[in-house]
Structures are given as C-alpha cells and as structure tokens.
Amino acid sequence: ERAKNRAKLEFYNSGYSRHGASTFKSALKGMIASPGDPNDDTTANVQTLAARSRDLFYGTSLATGAIKTIRTNVVGHGLQLNSNIDHDFLGITREEADQWERNTEREFKLWADSNNCDIMRTMTFGQMQGLILISALLDGDVFVALPIKPRKGVAYDLRLSLIEADRVGNPDDIQAGYEVNGGIEVDADGEKIACYIADFNPNSQTMMSRPEYRRVEFYGKKTGRPNVLHIAEEWERPGQRRAVPLLSPVIEELKQLGRYTDAELMNAVVSGMFTVFITTPTPNTPLGDAIPIDQQIDSQNDDSYELGNGAIIGLQEGEDVKFANPDRPNSAFNDFVTTISRQIGTALELPYELLVKHFTASYSASRAALLEAWKMFRMRRSWLIQHLCHPVYEEWLTEAILKGR
Numbered sequence: 001e002r003a004k005n006r007a008k009l010e011f012y013n014s015g016y017s018r019h020g021a022s023t024f025k026s027a028l029k030g031m032i033a034s035p036g037d038p039n040d041d042t043t044a045n046v047q048t049l050a051a052r053s054r055d056l057f058y059g060t061s062l063a064t065g066a067i068k069t070i071r072t073n074v075v076g077h078g079l080q081l082n083s084n085i086d087h088d089f090l091g092i093t094r095e096e097a098d099q100w101e102r103n104t105e106r107e108f109k110l111w112a113d114s115n116n117c118d119i120m121r122t123m124t125f126g127q128m129q130g131l132i133l134i135s136a137l138l139d140g141d142v143f144v145a146l147p148i149k150p151r152k153g154v155a156y157d158l159r160l161s162l163i164e165a166d167r168v169g170n171p172d173d174i175q176a177g178y179e180v181n182g183g184i185e186v187d188a189d190g191e192k193i194a195c196y197i198a199d200f201n202p203n204s205q206t207m208m209s210r211p212e213y214r215r216v217e218f219y220g221k222k223t224g225r226p227n228v229l230h231i232a233e234e235w236e237r238p239g240q241r242r243a244v245p246l247l248s249p250v251i252e253e254l255k256q257l258g259r260y261t262d263a264e265l266m267n268a269v270v271s272g273m274f275t276v277f278i279t280t281p282t283p284n285t286p287l288g289d290a291i292p293i294d295q296q297i298d299s300q301n302d303d304s305y306e307l308g309n310g311a312i313i314g315l316q317e318g319e320d321v322k323f324a325n326p327d328r329p330n331s332a333f334n335d336f337v338t339t340i341s342r343q344i345g346t347a348l349e350l351p352y353e354l355l356v357k358h359f360t361a362s363y364s365a366s367r368a369a370l371l372e373a374w375k376m377f378r379m380r381r382s383w384l385i386q387h388l389c390h391p392v393y394e395e396w397l398t399e400a401i402l403k404g405r
Contacts, residue, residue, distance in 0.1 A: 039239070042241075047166075049251070050166070050245055052247075053245035054139075056251065060254050060257075060258040066355060071137075073373070075129045078112075079126070083100075084101065112126065116154045120161075129384065132384075133384060136231055137247075140242060140245045141230060141232040141233060143162075144229040146227060155403075155405065165242075166203055167198045168184070169183040169196065182241040182242040190239060193218060196214070198214075231384075234246075246348065250343075338352070349376040
C-alpha cells in the first residue's frame with residue numbers, strides 16, 4: 001500500500017500534473033481539450049471563421065473599426081518605394097547611385113500610381129495594398145497572381161490579380177490529405193509548390209454551375225519566377241497551410257457584444273416612445289390614426305399595435321395593454337461594454353483607447369497606448385513589405401531592366 005501510494009504521490013506531484021495538466025482538479029475536469037494536427041485545428045475551420053469574421057465586419061462597429069484602424073495605420077494611402085542601392089558593392093559613385101535611384105523611383109511611380117497595374121484596371125498599387133491587408137485580416141489570407149498582360153499605350157506589362165481566399169481550395173476530385181489540403185499542395189519536405197484556384201467564387205449565388213479548379217505552381221519551373229504570392233495574416237503553428245482571420249479568438253465576444261448593444265438600443269427607443277392607449281366602445285375614431293401610415297412598420301396587419309412619438313391609439317372595449325418597465329438607459333451599460341472592449345483590444349493588440357478612438361486618460365497614458373499599438377503596426381507593415389511589396393518590386397524591376405528603361 002505504501003509503494004502504491006508513493007507512486008500515486010509521485011505522479012500527482014510531477015510538475016504540471018498538479019496544475020495546468022491536472023486531471024483530478026474539479027476546476028479543470030470540464031476543460032475538454034485534445035492535441036490536434038495544425039491543419040485540423042486551423043485549415044479545416046477557416047471557411048467558417050472567415051464567414052463569421054466578414055459578418056462581424058459588415059454589421060459590428062467594433063470589428064469594423066479594429067480592421068480599418070489597422071489598415072489605416074499600416075498602409076494609409078499606400079507604402080512608397082524608397083530605393084537605396086549598395087553603391088560600394090556595385091562599384092559606382094554615390095552620385096551615380098542617386099541618379100539611378102531617382103530614375104527607378106520615377107519609373108516605379110509610373111507603374112504603381114496608375115490603375116494599369118491592376119489586372120481589372122480598378123486600383124493603384126497603393127489602394128491594392130489596403131485591400132490586400134483587409135482581405136488577409138478578414139479571411140486569414142489572400143493570393144496575388146503576377147500575370148503579364150500587354151496594353152496599348154502602357155509602358156509596363158506586369159499586372160496584379162487579387163484572388164480571394166474562398167477561390168483557393170481542394171477540387172471535388174481531390175480529397176484533403178497531406179499532399180493537398182486547403183487548396184495548397186506541398187512536396188515531401190512540406191514546401192508549398194502549387195495551389196488550386198477556382199475560376200469563380202464557389203459560394204456565388206449567381207453562378208449556376210460548379211467552378212473549375214486550375215492548378216497553378218507558386219514558382220515557374222524554368223525561371224523560378226513567382227506566379228502567385230500567398231499572403232497570410234499570421235502563422236500560428238508549423239506546418240499550417242492556411243491562416244485564420246484576425247478576429248477568430250474574439251468572434252464570440254464581438255457577436256454577443258453586438259447583440260447586447262442592439263438590445264439596449266431597441267430598449268432605449270421603446271422607452272422613448274410615449275404612446276397612450278384608450279379603451280373605448282368605438283375604437284374607429286380619429287384617435288386610431290394617430291400614427292401616420294408612412295411611419296407604420298406593419299400597417300397591413302390589423303392585429304398589430306405600434307408605438308409612436310406622442311401617439312394615441314384606440315382599443316376595443318375590454319382590451320388592455322401592459323408594458324414592462326424597460327428602465328433605460330442602463331447605468332451598467334458603459335462599464336460592461338468598456339470591460340469587454342478592453343479584452344477584445346488585448347487579443348487584437350489594439351489598446352482600448354485606439355480601438356474606440358476615445359482618449360480620456362492623461363497624455364502619458366495615451367502616448368503609451370499609441371506606442372504599444374505602433375509595435376503591432378510596424379510588425380504588420382514589415383510583413384506586408386516582405387511578402388507583397390518586395391516580390392512585386394523585384395518583378396517590376398526585372399521587366400524595367402529587360403526593357404532598357
């Protein structure tokens with residue numbers, strides 16, 4: 001018995017077995033969690049997370065503000081090229097390097113500041129940067145193809161084609177596995193070698209047919225030139241094929257907060273409606289038309305009674321209307337929303353003051369909040385430059401040199 005009890009004690013006292021990994025503490029028995037493959041935990045849930053993230057962006061002010069705040073501070077009106085070549089290594093003078101840099105920046109603006117850089121001729125390169133960042137934050141990732149398409153009167157033939165995350169996925173005849181998962185194909189080393197792109201969004205309600213998928217290699221076999229750029233919001237685990245949206249950890253909090261705000265708003269509107277109901281044997285009096293027909297929501301329903309500002313409604317004899325006191329405005333509303341917003345801001349790396357655009361603390365506290373946010377902004381800006389701007393610049397520069405410009 002002593003040996004058995006000693007063995008039990010050694011097991012219970014071994015590091016995390018008594019703490020976070022405990023299986024006998026009542027506080028942790030209800031915490032059901034099991035290890036999983038990175039693609040089982042992330043890639044398999046990307047579509048659901050992206051759909052919910054977009055829904056929050058469309059209809060929840062806090063989610064919309066968070067995404068656009070990051071976009072505005074990271075990209076703004078577009079990141080600009082600042083050419084700075086190594087003239088010592090190239091064996092040229094500083095003056096020659098300055099001249100080359102000025103000419104290169106001028107030529108790049110000729111391409112980047114025109115909507116001709118867009119395959120759809122819709123946006124400039126700076127505007128595309130903002131859309132790419134928003135797409136990556138909302139959907140988890142976005143794809144950018146680099147086709148060559150000559151156009152009359154246009155000096156450069158390089159184009160950018162934005163591909164939404166929904167269009168990249170496994171074709172119907174390819175089952176998800178190690179080789180192809182989430183529309184991304186890898187080799188034995190795990191290197192991403194190709195993606196499967198649908199000719200239109202599979203979730204389209206206007207297209208009556210199933211989309212056809214085309215296998216596109218990330219790099220050309222002959223030249224090594226990038227065909228498609230995979231721009232992911234953030235990688236969380238090694239071996240992950242697809243990234244998850246920024247709002248994924250706080251989807252539930254944002255949705256519940258939006259519902260709570262809508263309910264409080266409706267209660268405040270109802271409590272502001274002063275309506276008098278009169279019980280009378282002759283309800284068809286002018287009193288019954290106190291709410292103008294153009295202001296009624298459900299005018300076709302005879303059984304519907306509506307509230308209005310200072311309205312007087314006649315009821316049938318014996319009818320009565322009782323209201324629960326809405327007791328609005330709710331005095332605890334602001335404190336509760338502030339607390340939840342702080343938690344959301346923590347997960348998104350956005351200080352509360354910047355998340356809600358409300359600076360009421362001291363100058364030092366507000367400045368500290370901005371400096372903390374800029375750590376995240378600079379990180380995402382560096383990420384966008386490395387994964388989008390640099391590869392695009394290299395492809396454009398190659399074409400510019402080949403054309404002798």
